[in-house]
Amino acid sequence: MASNNKENRALSEEELQELVSSSDAGSRNPTGSVGLLLAVVAVVWSIFQVLLASPLANYVLPGDVVNNSRQFHLAFAVFLAFMAYPALKSSPRDYIPIQDWVFAIFGVFVSLYGFIFYEKIVAAGGLADNVDKWFALAGLILLFEGARRALGPAMAIIATIFLCYVFFGSSAWVPDVIRWKGASLQKAMSHMWITSEGVFGIALGVSTRFVFLFVLFGALLDKAGAGNYFIKMAFGALGHLKGGPAKAAVVGSAATGLISGSSIANVVTTGTFTIPLMKRVGFTSEKAGAVEVASSVNGQIMPPVMGAAAFLMVEYVGISYVEVITHAFLPAAISYIALVYIVHLEAVKNNMPTLGNRVVSMGKTIGGMAAFFVGFALLCYGVKYPVGWISAAVGDSASWVLALLIFVAYVALLWLAAGVPDLEPDDPNAENVELPVVGEIYKSGLYYLLPIVVLVYFLMIEQKSPGLSAFWATMLLFVILLTQKPLKSIFRGENQTANAFREGVLDLIQGLIDGARNMIGIGLATATAGVIVGTVTLTGVGQVMADLVEFLSGGNLILMLVMVGLLSLILGMGLPTTANYIVVSSLMAGVVVELGAQSGLIVPLIAVHLFVFYFGIMADVTPPVGLASFAAAAVSGGDSIRTGFVAFFYSLRTVALPFVFIFNTDLLLINVGWAQGILVFVTASIAILIFTAGTMGWFLTKNRIYESVALVLISFALFRPDFFMDRIQPPFDQIDPVNFAEALGNAPEDGRLRLTIAGPDFDTGDIVETTLVVRPEGATPEERLEASGLLLLPEDGVMRMDEPSFSSPYADALSSFDFYLDEPVQITQVQAPADQMPKELMFIPALIALALVVMLQRARMTRQEVPA
Known part of the structure; x- marks a missing residue:
């Protein structure tokens, strides 16, 4: 019993940071000259990536380096992986053993092998010779070992199995259904390492060009203080409502998830504050952890970053970045709306107390938040008009004028922030919790929105490449980190400007280091996943997977989708979001398209990729692997397996939505105009809330079983009105x-x-x-x-x-x-x-049925209130 209590205790702040660093940035942190070397390498990597994304890349970097940037990207990742991640739990943390130095340096050499011997490889037509193949094999072994250290064993094991299949696919012990002729070592190594079909393929290219800049952007924004500001604002707006800490956890995790590539880091960053407060108002350890898990994992499906998968979808699906995030937005938004409602129902069911003594109107809160998001969207969109006027007025000098205006806006917002105290993290375990007042704290961080406005403007309005958009937003963050503290010092009349500037420089350097260290795992994940993609292209195993799924499902479309979902869930176990998406999309996306077409269902490719992505990220939730659930249990002190099961129950809408948008692509706003898009958003929001009420067993009051069934059917009718209309009138x-x-x-x-x-x-x-x-x-x-x-x-x-x-x-x-x-x-x-009559006519009977359920529950509530 004692050991069980020890197992389930909440970890200390130091242990939690160790958990995050060991999973996301490496737990080894040597001091002295070695530590300085690692810091310098990390900063150089970040600066290299910033220069690579800049408009001046071809002027400041040699052409050969730009053309072989994937090799350099992997070289940095491999070197830092062996430096930052120890081989075993028992390995030293405070110094680096000699063998890791050898692995790191040799890893850099084999990563740059294609760059160093470029002319020889080109002369051979990209085919490895007898020397190349052994260096390539050594490179793969080192890559798998680095991935094992940085990502855990799952990724390395899966990649090894696929590589074995390449070599031994013709063996008698391989089942007939997936047997193939096999490949020689020379052919396999050419495909996997020498050409751009395997390790140095599309996935690593996306990591090099786009993902690094967005991860760095998130690290710098957090270092500037935006993460704490978002959480404070969420608690100020929602903390005083019933179940407020949980609602604030959802919104705070949504805000950090927008720029985060890691659900585990999201859980620990926001969870250290939100989970104790959730427990304080009545959530059990498991439910508090589950709310944080569901919120944090949901951040991976929320544009604009989507755990870096958005950029991969651009390459794999062949549509623009703007289209990807447009299609992904609505399911992610209604999923978060449902999660807030789940938390509300839990609070109502258990009659949870509120924090603090302020009386807050939920209607005003929701209205205020909606007004903020609408205002922010209008600001991002409306900026294009003054930009257009300025460009027309000053011509080629427009970029300098706009940069000056942005700096003026920044200085003005910083002057506002200097008028209020800086935000300090609160202690959730304090005896009296004083939740912040939005009206008093909002000025302190308004300038954090400027980089986000710049990013969204370049992405959505100018429709520049994601890399270039992130570059300009990151440049603004460089300015903010260097100047926010000294300018505040000046505005406040303090004599600490020099010290403040020094602190800003240190913050910037630390942000560059954090960005690089956070990219180690993603860089290795995309490279290792390239082996899986290379196996698919070399062996044609994708077609075999389609045959296998078709055979097992018996040609039944729904059963086929369920099996693809389960396979995506299994393949995603233990993998970070980015690698997870590459693996499941490479193997399963083609299966859904092909088998769907055979069954008469024409599914847009983006819908298929989102389908497998949604199920893949559920692996972070679901036991026995659920990494985010384990992290949340470490914060809450609850049981990790039970936390995972509760989080999965809270995430049912994330499981249901992919099935809905496969059959009703209106949810992805495909070929949908503005008016219809608004109608789809409203009805989908109502539908997801009704589905949530049906699955939670509580609407206005506790549901009867038939009411829960009715609510789920009503939500289905709102999500898929065409299903019923097609039976009334053939389409x-x-x-x-x-x-x-x-x-x-x-x-x-x-x-x-x-x-x-x-x-x-x-x-x-x-x-x-x-x-x-x-x-x-x-x-x-x-x-x-x-x-x-x-x-x-x-x-x-x-x-x-x-x-x-x-x-x-x-x-x-x-x-x-x-x-x-x-x-x-x-x-x-x-x-x-x-x-055919408009399918939207089916909303009428659905809403009438909803009104009947409301009447039944209101009548029962009235009877319960009448004293006996």
Whole structure:
């Protein structure tokens, strides 16, 4: 019993920082000249990445370095991994053993191997020779060891299994369904290390160009004091409500999650303050930890950073960054709305007390927060008008004028901040907790919003690249860190300007170090994940996964999605968000697209990537691995497994939403106008709140079972009105396949025809089906048919097909068919959109049913209030 109590005790502040550093930045921290060397390397890495992202990169850095930036990025990460992360728990923390120096230096050499021997490799056509292959193998071994130290064993084990599959895929002990011919060491090492198909592929490129700058931006913003400001503001706004500390934890974690790449760091950073206060008002240790876990993990799905996955989606999906965050915003926003409601219901169910003695109107609080977010969005959007006027007025000098105006705005906001005391972290265990008053503290950190406004402006309005946008926002943070303390000292009439400037320089250096150390794991994760991506491209195992999932699901679409979700959850166990997304998307995204098309469901690629991403990050929550749940239990002193299960229950909406937006892409704001987008947001918000009430067993009062069932069904009707409308009125008219060309010619310009195509599979010869959506392009039927690239061969009442032209937009979708066997490839079904009543009409019966549940619960509440 004693050992169990010891196991579940809350960790001290020092132990918690050790937990974060060991998981995110490395627990080894040598002093003296070695410590200075590590700090210098970290600062040099940060400065290198800032220069690489700057508009002057090609002028200040050699062209060879810019072109091989991925190698340098990995070299820094590998060197710091062996320096900062000890090999074993028993390894020394205060000095670096000689073998780690050898590993680190040799790791730098093999990381830069492609740069050093560039001419030789190019002359060989990118194929490794007998010397190259051994250095490449050594590089992979060192990379896996560095990943094991920085990320835990899961990533290294998964990558090793995939690499073994590359070599031994033809062995008898490999199941027939996934067997392949295998590859030689020379071919495998060429693919994995020498070319850009494996380790130095897209994922590491995204880490180099975009992710580092955003991680550095977050580290600098936190070092400037923004993290504490966000938490204070959240507690000032929500702390006095029923269950207020938990509501503030959700909002505070949302704010820090916007710029954070780590759910574990988020849990510990905000949880050290929020979890004790949640326990104080009546939450159990497990529930307090679970609220923080659900809030922090949710930060990974919230644009603009999404744990760095947003930038990877740009590359993998092939759409702009603005489109990615537009599609990801609504599900993430309503997920947070639901989490606040979950916390509210827990507080109401258990009649929890409030903190402090201030009376706060919840309506005014929600209205004030909504006004702030709307105002902030309008500010980010509205800035483009004065910027346009200034650009028109001063021409080429506009950038200097705008920089000056931003600095003037910064100085003015800093002058406001100097008029109030600096915010100090509170002690959540103090006998009397004095929660801050928003009206008194908001001035102290308004200038923290300026870098975020700059970032959002360049990303969303100017639509610059994420790297360049983060560069300008980071430059502003450099200025803030260097000047905020000395300028405050001047404004307050203090004689500490020189000391304050020295502190600012030290803060900037520490921010650069923190940014670099936080990137070690992400850099190694993206590089190691490149081995998995390389395995998929080399072996074609992605197609095998599709066959396996199809076989196990029996072709049932819902069961297939459930299996993909579970596989994503399993593959994501123990991996950081970025690596997690790379692994699950590489293996599972194509599966959903292919099997969905075979079942008649056309799913946009971004919806598929978000689907696997949502399930992948749930691995941070779910036992037995749930790293964020373990971190929260370390803060709360609760049981980690129970914390994980409660957090999973709180995260049910994160599990349900991917299924919803796979079938209803309106939630991702795909092909949705402003008016419809507002309607979708309102109905989706209502739907997620009703779903939450149904699953929590409490709405206005405790639910009866039939009321919970009714609420879940009502939420389903609001989320998917088309499901019911399609059963009242079919969504498509059936057209004889022989008349496809005529139907394509008669289709309206914004119309689309759905084709079901059946034929022999290229690999197996089995008859398979897929679904295509054909959009009419051209004025005449002949032009439209030619633009489609589909070659039709009508014969005996059957619309046969020949292999489409290479220029056809449907060539890839039909590449799995064998057009040269006796069994023909043919169009078996043609569907055209039917005239159907608006699906939104289904909201009416759903809201009537909701009103009936409200009436039932109000009547029961009235009876309960009447004294016996």
